[in-house]
Amino acid sequence: MEKVAVVTGANKGIGYGIVKGLCQKFDGIIYLTARDEKRGQDALKSIKDLNVCKHPENLRFHKLDILDQSSIQALHNDLKAQHGGLDILVNNAAIAFKNSATESFSHQAEVTLQTNYFALVTLCHILFPLLRPHARVVNLSSSAGHLSNMAEGELKRKLLDESLTEEQLSKIMTDFVNLAKEGKHTEVGWPNSAYSVSKIGVTKLSFIQHATLSKDANRPDIIVNPVHPGYVDTDMTSHKGPLTIDEGAHSSLVAALVPQDAKEPRGQFIWFDGNIVSWDGPKPISVNAMRAALAAQPK
Numbered sequence: 001m002e003k004v005a006v007v008t009g010a011n012k013g014i015g016y017g018i019v020k021g022l023c024q025k026f027d028g029i030i031y032l033t034a035r036d037e038k039r040g041q042d043a044l045k046s047i048k049d050l051n052v053c054k055h056p057e058n059l060r061f062h063k064l065d066i067l068d069q070s071s072i073q074a075l076h077n078d079l080k081a082q083h084g085g086l087d088i089l090v091n092n093a094a095i096a097f098k099n100s101a102t103e104s105f106s107h108q109a110e111v112t113l114q115t116n117y118f119a120l121v122t123l124c125h126i127l128f129p130l131l132r133p134h135a136r137v138v139n140l141s142s143s144a145g146h147l148s149n150m151a152e153g154e155l156k157r158k159l160l161d162e163s164l165t166e167e168q169l170s171k172i173m174t175d176f177v178n179l180a181k182e183g184k185h186t187e188v189g190w191p192n193s194a195y196s197v198s199k200i201g202v203t204k205l206s207f208i209q210h211a212t213l214s215k216d217a218n219r220p221d222i223i224v225n226p227v228h229p230g231y232v233d234t235d236m237t238s239h240k241g242p243l244t245i246d247e248g249a250h251s252s253l254v255a256a257l258v259p260q261d262a263k264e265p266r267g268q269f270i271w272f273d274g275n276i277v278s279w280d281g282p283k284p285i286s287v288n289a290m291r292a293a294l295a296a297q298p299k
């Protein structure tokens with residue numbers, strides 16, 4: 001049976017790089033998805049024109065707006081009808097307000113959590129029933145989704161609790177949006193960044209999803225890993241990140257292509273260099289620090 005991969009928000013940036021990488025390394029059908037048909041079709045053509053695909057005929061476009069439940073359902077229905085299942089799901093689509101944004105923090109909190117956390121939850125509810133044994137799910141987190149961004153305290157302890165359920169996590173995320181409206185979110189230990197909170201949520205969600213799917217006896221060896229792509233040269237970073245989109249796609253490709261029955265990574269945080277890091281340790285090395293360390297090595 002032919003394997004199938006889906007990448008969300010893939011018309012540009014890291015998602016585009018992930019599709020390009022899959023075209024070079026994965027033998028199955030690859031869906032480049034985007035919320036805008038033209039931007040998606042243009043991206044598809046641009047990857048095909050690079051002549052890097054092992055099987056150019058396997059690269060396809062599907063429209064997908066992760067904020068639109070009917071759009072997710074349409075993708076589900078087409079995948080089910082045409083392929084009967086799904087083997088790789090890369091949840092890449094996300095938004096980030098610029099530092100210069102003039103919208104209130106309350107508005108930023110609501111909109112950011114809606115796209116980066118709650119839409120991802122809904123998408124997974126709709127698409128997870130399609131996951132076949134040995135499927136790989138990659139959730140794009142960030143260094144901003146590392147727990148070192150939070151203050152010590154009860155909230156951090158709750159997030160570290162391995163018995164925390166998805167419903168409880170979603171309630172914590174809703175509570176954040178409500179606290180942000182009152183300007184009280186930092187009092188309970190959240191960082192003053194809606195983007196960071198959304199990615200902390202995505203990271204914890206990934207661990208919960210992995211633990212839940214690991215108990216599914218009918219579908220063995222499904223793995224969910226959150227990844228930090230590094231600081232990448234994309235529209236999201238206003239092109240300030242030093243990594244290329246191909247370098248930024250590396251950790252996602254590592255997670256998407258974990259070999260069958262591999263010992264790890266399994267429900268673990270993958271850093272931009274492909275290494276597994278602890279969610280609850282000191283913040284792992286940044287791209288700039290790694291570059292500086294490499295440059296300082298004797299030649």
Ligand SMILES: NC(=O)c1ccc[n+]([C@@H]2O[C@H](COP(=O)([O-])OP(=O)(O)OC[C@H]3O[C@@H](n4cnc5c(N)ncnc54)[C@H](OP(=O)(O)O)[C@@H]3O)[C@@H](O)[C@H]2O)c1
Pocket residue numbers: 008009010011012013014015034035036039064065066067091092093094095115140141142143228229230231232233234235236237241
């Ligand atoms: N760049 C970095 O340094 C960095 C660092 C850490 C983590 N990340 C994460 O990596 C992922 C990709 O980031 P990026 O830098 O490549 O961002 P980007 O260049 O801004 O691209 C984001 C992609 O998501 C899509 N998108 C946004 N909302 C969507 C929706 N409702 N439905 C479908 N697609 C939607 C965008 O589509 P449109 O073109 O239609 O807007 C675009 O294709 C994100 O999850 C981001 O948080 C990035």
